[in-house]
Amino acid sequence: MKILAVCGMGFGSSMVLRMTIEKALQAMGKTATVSTSDIGSAKSEAADVIVTSEEFSDLLSDRGIPIVTVKNYVDQGEIEAKLLPVFEQKEE
Amino acid sequence: MGVIHFIVNEILSQAALLVGLMALIGLLALKKSISDTITGTLKTILGFLILGGGAGIIIGALTPLGAMVQAGFHLHGVVPTNEAIVAIAQKSFGAETAIIMAAGFAVNLILARLTPAKYIFLTGHHLFFMATVLAVVLGSAGISGVSQTIIGGLFLGTVSTMMPALVHPFMKKVTGGAPFALGHFNSLGYIVSSLIGKGVGKNSRTTEDIKVPKNLGFLRDSLVMTTLTMIIMYLILALAAGPKALSEFANGGNYLMYAFMQAIAFGAGIAVILMGVRMILAELVPAFQGIANKIVPNALPALDCPTTFTFAPTAVIVGFISSLIGGIISMFIMGPIGLALIIPGMVPHFFDGGTAGVFGNASGGRRGAVLGALVNGFLITIIPALLLSYLGKLGLSNTTFGDTDFGWVGIVAGWFAQFGVAGLYIATFIVCGLFVALASIVSVRTQKAENQNGSGNSVSA
Numbered sequence: 244m245k246i247l248a249v250c251g252m253g254f255g256s257s258m259v260l261r262m263t264i265e266k267a268l269q270a271m272g273k274t275a276t277v278s279t280s281d282i283g284s285a286k287s288e289a290a291d292v293i294v295t296s297e298e299f300s301d302l303l304s305d306r307g308i309p310i311v312t313v314k315n316y317v318d319q320g321e322i323e324a325k326l327l328p329v330f331e332q333k334e335e
Numbered sequence: 336m337g338v339i340h341f342i343v344n345e346i347l348s349q350a351a352l353l354v355g356l357m358a359l360i361g362l363l364a365l366k367k368s369i370s371d372t373i374t375g376t377l378k379t380i381l382g383f384l385i386l387g388g389g390a391g392i393i394i395g396a397l398t399p400l401g402a403m404v405q406a407g408f409h410l411h412g413v414v415p416t417n418e419a420i421v422a423i424a425q426k427s428f429g430a431e432t433a434i435i436m437a438a439g440f441a442v443n444l445i446l447a448r449l450t451p452a453k454y455i456f457l458t459g460h461h462l463f464f465m466a467t468v469l470a471v472v473l474g475s476a477g478i479s480g481v482s483q484t485i486i487g488g489l490f491l492g493t494v495s496t497m498m499p500a501l502v503h504p505f506m507k508k509v510t511g512g513a514p515f516a517l518g519h520f521n522s523l524g525y526i527v528s529s530l531i532g533k534g535v536g537k538n539s540r541t542t543e544d545i546k547v548p549k550n551l552g553f554l555r556d557s558l559v560m561t562t563l564t565m566i567i568m569y570l571i572l573a574l575a576a577g578p579k580a581l582s583e584f585a586n587g588g589n590y591l592m593y594a595f596m597q598a599i600a601f602g603a604g605i606a607v608i609l610m611g612v613r614m615i616l617a618e619l620v621p622a623f624q625g626i627a628n629k630i631v632p633n634a635l636p637a638l639d640c641p642t643t644f645t646f647a648p649t650a651v652i653v654g655f656i657s658s659l660i661g662g663i664i665s666m667f668i669m670g671p672i673g674l675a676l677i678i679p680g681m682v683p684h685f686f687d688g689g690t691a692g693v694f695g696n697a698s699g700g701r702r703g704a705v706l707g708a709l710v711n712g713f714l715i716t717i718i719p720a721l722l723l724s725y726l727g728k729l730g731l732s733n734t735t736f737g738d739t740d741f742g743w744v745g746i747v748a749g750w751f752a753q754f755g756v757a758g759l760y761i762a763t764f765i766v767c768g769l770f771v772a773l774a775s776i777v778s779v780r781t782q783k784a785e786n787q788n789g790s791g792n793s794v795s796a
Contacts, residue, residue, distance in 0.1 A: 250786050251557050251686075254460055254613045265621075279617065281609065283558050296645045297554055316642045317515045327738030 244275035247290035249299055251306070253281030259316045260294055267322040273330055292329050300321065341688040343767035350429025351383035354615060357437055361622020362511050375618040382614025383425070389611055390422035396597045397733040399584045400572070403594070404676055411675040414565075415719040415737035418608045421467045423732055428470040431479075435487035436466035439698070440623055442492020442631050448775025451575075451782065452774035453634040454503070455627040456495035458518040461639075462675055465491050465520055466735055468722075468745045476752030478759060482571050486748070493767040494744055498522035499636030499637035500774035504530040508697040509643050518637025520740035521687040522763030528691035528707030529698045535706055536699015542692070545701075551652060554685070559682040562602030568678055569598035607684075607733050640690040647693045654692015654703070659684045661712020672743040673699075674720040683715050683737030711739075718742030724747030 246264060250257035257279040258302050280288050282299055286306070293303055294311045304312055309332070311325045338501035346352050362372040374410050382687035397414070404412025425432065439462060445715060447453045473479075478486065479586035499506075499516040499663055502525055506517045518526070553559060573581060585593035627634065644651050662679035688708045695707025722742040724731040736742060751762040 250639075250641055252609060252613075254609075254616045254620075256641040256644075256764045257457060258436075258459065258616060259457070259636075259638050259642060262621055262624055279613065281554050281558070281613075283606075287741055295646075296641070296647050298644065298651075301549065302555070315513050316508075316638065316645075317513065318637065 244271075244292075244330075245290045246275050246277045246292045246294060247285060247288060248277060248279045249282060249285040250279070251282055251299075253284065253296055255283075256316055257295075257330075260313065262320050263317055263319055263322055264294060264326070265307040267319050267326060270319065270328065271323055290317070291333070292326075294326075309316070339578075341389055345373055348424055348430055351380045352431055353430055353433040354383050354619075355380035357433065357624065358615075358618040361487055362618060365622055365625045372523030374427060378614050379618050380618075382611045383429075385611035386422045386425060386608055387611075389604050389609075390419075390426065391601060392607060393643045393734070394423060394732070396580050396601035396604055398768065399581055399597055400569075400578050400733045403569075403572040403576040406577065406675060407572055408581035408670065410670050412572070412678060412783045413675045413719070413723065413735050414568075414678045415680040415735045416561075416605070417464050417737050417741070418605055418612065419734040420729065420732065422608045422611070422738060423463050423670070424467050424733070425472050428731075430471040431474060431483055432463070432485070434484045435470055436462055437497070438484055438488025439466060439491025439495060442488055443495045446492060446496040446583035446629060446632045446771060446774075447627075447631045450496070450771055450775045451778040452500040452771070453631060453778070454496060454499035454516045454518070454637045455624075455631060455634045456499060456637045457620060457624055457627075458520075458637065459620040460612055461518065461520045462491065462495065463612070463615070464736065465494065465741060465744065468478075468741045470750055471727065471729055472725045472745045472771040475729070476726065476751050478656040482759070483776065484486045487761060489763055489767050490748055492743060493770045494740065495637070497770045497774040499635075499779075500720055501526060504641075504777070504784070505694055505698060507781070507785075509647055509693055513634060514607070515642065516635045516637040517640065517691065518642065519640040519686075519688075519689065519738075520744075521573055521640070521683075521711075521715070521738035522740035523743060524687055524691050525694045527714065528695040528711050531699070531707040531710055532699025532703025533696040534699070536695075536703035539700030539702040541647075541655050542696045542701050543647055543651070543702050545649050546655040547649050554655065556650065557682050557685055558606055559603060560685065561605055562599060562681065564679070564681045565598035565601045566595060569594040572709075578744065590694065617634045634688050640686055643690055643693045645719055647696050650692040650696035650704045653704045654690065654695065654711075655685050655688045655760070657708035658688020658691060658707045658715070660713035661688075661709040662716050662777055663712075665713045665716040668778065669720060674717070675723055677720050677732045680714070680737050684712065685736055687715055695702075714739050716727065719745075723739055724744055729748075 248260035581590040691711035695703035
């Protein structure tokens, strides 16, 4: 399972997102590798799930993989709630 | 003695290894697995070398810029792009930058622990950029060695505590009290934008009711935007300069085609640098956060500006366009007032202008967003030009730092450096003391206002 956190540059807010996702994974008892990427590279980088903001999710919708849109980058609860269904779908 | 000599001269003087060592210490502190530790350390060192490769491409692409602006307008031409100047500066001040970055983070931790201003600055690239500003400005003024790193670390730690504290009253309005602060070194621009919004925004509706066409999405791809702007700028400048000015560079080829390819090379250089920065920060930022959580668990993390974009996406676009207009207007007055010709850099205008729009909108609706970001555009044109004279040899490299705080902090440090080493120490201690006091007063007030509204926020990220 590979999760890609995406923002404009690939090291600012996506880094924040990555740290929150890693905390959420720990809390949920799930394992996955989380890496950051900029919007340009994210179009081609291998991943199972993309986590990003609403503006970027429109640009990545043609990837054909689940995209999780986040409003508050530090809200672990929001990310847990949105990631859980993705994991459940994968495990089916 | 031989061993110590080897460590100091062969390892600590190599900036890439020094940054790798910082990552290694961080990974060990977080008790990561052996494979994670080795990969993380190696990737950080690789990232630093990639940064240098990108710098080479950028220097090549910027070579004709000076000649074109000189021939066309008889001015010194500069494109403010943090990534470019930081990568170039590492060649001369790499080791000093790395030590200042580590020292500055330590000072930030101590201040957050001891004063009411409990903010941990986690925007790694901005810590890195500000450390570079300080290393360059102090080094160019002849302050070197231990004094350079102590003064640089004190300044970096103080401003990375103070700026999030000063912005926070406005930040809470933007995010509706979400448990994080803003850690971004264009904070002066955001404070100004918020105050302008307060002044002009009476009865102005929010930007978020405006329907923005969906096809503006490409604006968010900063690499594409940067390259496009450089192509347009280079072609305009090449036409203004004429084929003669470029003949020595173009090797007998068509001068417009040459300018076009150099503009694209600039974008390629930025892409390489961004990859390097990404690899350096991938380990450092989580390490910084892990260490901070252990030392100041009740602090707020101060995060990068796009974390505010989700709260007002339309204001970002409005702010970007306004800021760019401000940059273009002020570009035309730079020559007449005797400053360098500052060509608008897309990266600073998008991120700084967009965030200024978000802050202006939060305090003064559409009018606040437009006018606040417009003034931000003036600021990020004039301040980078004023900073140039403090950058020594790097001031001649046709690029500079783009954001307001890099400018004013660099100018203050450079001005103090004229007092000699003893005077510099005294001035730094006094000013940093005042800054910490100001940050503490604002933080206590912000906290008081919060308690009256009956909502606590001591959540650690």
